[in-house]
Each structure stands twice: as C-alpha cells, then as structure tokens.
Amino acid sequence: MLPVLHFTAQEALLGRFRSGVCLSMVSSCLAFIVMSASIVLIIQFVHDHNISPGGKACFGIYFAVYFAVCARMIWTELVALPTFLLRCLRCASTSEKTLPSEQMTVRPLSAQPPIP
Secondary structure, three states, rough: OOHHHHHHOOOHHHHHHHOHHHHHHHHHHHHHHHHHHHHHHHHHHHHHHHHHHHHHHHHHHHHHHHHHHHHOOOHHHHHHHHHHHHHHHHHEEEEEEEHHHHHOOOOHHHHOOOOO
C-alpha cells in the first residue's frame, strides 16, 4: 500500500496525473489505519500463541526492517510535511483577510489583447 501511495504522489513520475492533496491525505489516513490494525493483530497473535523467544525475535527484526524501509520510502514526504502545513496555515490566514473579489483582477474588454 505504501509504495502505491508514494509513487502516485510523485510529480516527476506521473506529471499531471499524480494524486491531488486531498486524495493523498485520505489515502494516507486509510493506510495508517490499515497498518495500525495489522500491527495490533500481529501483537495479539504473538501474545496469544506460545511463540518461542527466537520467533519473537524474528518478528521484532522483521518489524524493524519493514519500518525502516517504509520510513525511507516516505522520507521526502515526511521532511516536506511541516513546510506544507505551514503553507496551508498561511494560505488559510490570508484567504480570511481578502475577499474573493479582491483576489481577481478583471480587465475591461478594451484592454484585452487582440486574438491572433
């Protein structure tokens, strides 16, 4: 699931077909829910069954490697997240101060350039 989210968010790979911000956020939240449920189920399985300490160590190593690979894959997104959130907050604060009519500039028809 994470590789699909990662690659569909890359503008360099998909150009104009990449996932939008809203879709990426919803997909990331759903991925987080699925991964959390998987972790809980694995912990319950290991706890309920009489797994040897060696088996528990294998689960732990696998989890650590999987977590490291996932973190490395989404590292660029994690680093860019604070900047994105600050930009969203700035955008929200400026949009409250200006009216939509102040954001658009309308030129009269006489000022329009001629159509070639």
